[in-house]
Amino acid sequence: MICRETIISASPEDTFQAGKKFAEDLRRNSVTGFFGDLGTGKTQFIKGICDFFKVKEAVNSPTFIIVNEYSGISDSDNSAIKIFHFDFYRLKNMSDLYSIGFENYTDQNGICLIEWAELADEYLQGNLQKIYFEHGQKENERIIKFK
Amino acid sequence: MITLAIETSCDETSAAVLNKDKVLSNIILSQQDHSKFGGIVPELASRSHLESIVSVTRTALLNAGINLKDINLISATSEPGLIGALLVGLNFAKSLAASLNIPFIPVNHIRSHLYSNFLCNQKAIYPFIGLIVSGGHTMLVLVEDFNMHTVLGNTIDDAAGEAFDKAAKLLGLGYPGGAQIDNSAKSGNENFIRFPKAKIKNSKYDFSFSGIKTSLLYYLRDVSENEKSRADFVNDVCSSFQKTVTDDLFEKTVSACSEFNVKKISVSGGVSANSEMRKKFNQLKSRNFEVYFPEIQYATDNAAMIGLCGYLSYISADDKTFFKSASLLTPAKARLDYEKF
Numbered sequence: 001m002i003c004r005e006t007i008i009s010a011s012p013e014d015t016f017q018a019g020k021k022f023a024e025d026l027r028r029n030s031v032t033g034f035f036g037d038l039g040t041g042k043t044q045f046i047k048g049i050c051d052f053f054k055v056k057e058a059v060n061s062p063t064f065i066i067v068n069e070y071s072g073i074s075d076s077d078n079s080a081i082k083i084f085h086f087d088f089y090r091l092k093n094m095s096d097l098y099s100i101g102f103e104n105y106t107d108q109n110g111i112c113l114i115e116w117a118e119l120a121d122e123y124l125q126g127n128l129q130k131i132y133f134e135h136g137q138k139e140n141e142r143i144i145k146f147k
Numbered sequence: 148m149i150t151l152a153i154e155t156s157c158d159e160t161s162a163a164v165l166n167k168d169k170v171l172s173n174i175i176l177s178q179q180d181h182s183k184f185g186g187i188v189p190e191l192a193s194r195s196h197l198e199s200i201v202s203v204t205r206t207a208l209l210n211a212g213i214n215l216k217d218i219n220l221i222s223a224t225s226e227p228g229l230i231g232a233l234l235v236g237l238n239f240a241k242s243l244a245a246s247l248n249i250p251f252i253p254v255n256h257i258r259s260h261l262y263s264n265f266l267c268n269q270k271a272i273y274p275f276i277g278l279i280v281s282g283g284h285t286m287l288v289l290v291e292d293f294n295m296h297t298v299l300g301n302t303i304d305d306a307a308g309e310a311f312d313k314a315a316k317l318l319g320l321g322y323p324g325g326a327q328i329d330n331s332a333k334s335g336n337e338n339f340i341r342f343p344k345a346k347i348k349n350s351k352y353d354f355s356f357s358g359i360k361t362s363l364l365y366y367l368r369d370v371s372e373n374e375k376s377r378a379d380f381v382n383d384v385c386s387s388f389q390k391t392v393t394d395d396l397f398e399k400t401v402s403a404c405s406e407f408n409v410k411k412i413s414v415s416g417g418v419s420a421n422s423e424m425r426k427k428f429n430q431l432k433s434r435n436f437e438v439y440f441p442e443i444q445y446a447t448d449n450a451a452m453i454g455l456c457g458y459l460s461y462i463s464a465d466d467k468t469f470f471k472s473a474s475l476l477t478p479a480k481a482r483l484d485y486e487k488f
Binding site: 037038039043057058060061063064065066067068069070098099100101104139 | 157194195227228229230231281282283301302303304305306308309312313316317357360361364365481482485
């Protein structure tokens with residue numbers, strides 16, 4: 001795997017800040033996939049992205065409900081932006097993707113962030129940004145790779 | 148006063164018939180049951196709600212011995228939930244109400260959990276503290292009167308039920324994991340592992356269950372194979388995990404009771420079925436608390452609680468004209484609006 005950038009996060013706060021920084025380059029209608037084991041900081045990174053877009057609502061795990069929708073503000077055009085926070089952990093195959101109406105979310109001028117994005121990768125035939133999360137050597141250390 | 152109620156906010160397709168606040172039938176089609184109604188249905192129910200809503204509703208009416216023309220009210224969940232899933236039940240219910248020319252009452256799913264204990268011939272008298280714990284929600288709410296709520300706390304990451312599911316997954320116990328952990332924990336040592344308690348800045352009543360998931364992950368990564376193969380290993384881990392999660396839910400609920408000077412607690416949602424939860428909370432009865440748990444069929448997502456909440460909304464409304472026209476314009480909403488809750 002060729003990575004355009006790799007960062008080492010020393011704490012959840014670092015991961016949050018990395019998400020905030022990453023959000024500066026996010027564009028409307030973009031899809032970002034998050035890959036990695038349980039507890040590697042995917043949700044924490046997404047909290048950072050949402051903070052950048054001034055989301056006021058609680059950003060919590062959508063594992064059960066599959067998708068959370070947040071309302072944010074985009075600084076670049078100073079207008080409202082929808083952030084769709086997905087978790088495909090419970091989805092089994094492409095028909096589940098159809099079942100949740102995934103195609104209705106990707107063209108709403110919002111930003112799609114997808115945890116456990118393997119199925120989305122398949123569905124979008126690789127047309128998404130990918131971020132990989134791994135445990136580091138030390139207890140709170142995480143390795144974040146941008147592909 | 149006969150109510151037909153529909154719930155399709157997430158995985159379950161459910162329809163119920165009530166006479167006032169008494170349940171006549173409550174049909175819940177969950178993922179596991181789909182095969183009974185024919186056909187292979189995807190693991191996830193959203194669009195499959197569409198395939199089963201009519202047969203589930205028919206079965207509910209049949210079991211209650213009620214004809215369509217006998218129905219006086221129709222309620223359905225309008226928020227929060229998965230939009231595609233919500234729309235199926237909401238539009239079905241609105242259309243049916245419009246065609247029968249009877250009132251339609253949109254219902255907030257989370258609110259209806261708060262009153263689910265009322266379905267069991269027992270009623271918490273206001274004010275009470277409501278703890279909603281499920282796979283998707285973990286909320287602590289002060290309920291001062293019907294539909295007079297203050298949200299005291301919420302999860303900042305994972306829901307409690309989700310933490311159970313993920314722990315079960317890490318232990319190789321399968322999904323859904325709540326019942327399996329509960330079962331294994333019964334023969335385990337709850338003090339075997341001391342998991343750290345989540346500390347949340349500037350908040351007394353919020354919850355966090357992401358940290359304990361990570362602690363468990365580290366623990367299982369580092370523990371020796373020898374230890375892992377010990378007969379009671381999984382039971383001990385389950386018991387310790389369950390203790391930490393339920394202690395946290397219990398302690399925050401009790402401390403909210405003491406701050407607001409309330410001695411009534413209503414626990415609802417799928418995690419309210421957990422035996423350790425029931426044991427802990429029921430012990431409060433010896434301290435003059437009143438503790439309410441719904442029956443299991445009303446603990447997880449179900450239409451009966453939607454019907455009850457709809458009925459209570461209708462009879463408590465001064466102006467009922469809203470339910471004959473404007474209510475039909477109620478949109479489905481994915482997220483809970485905490486300010487209006």
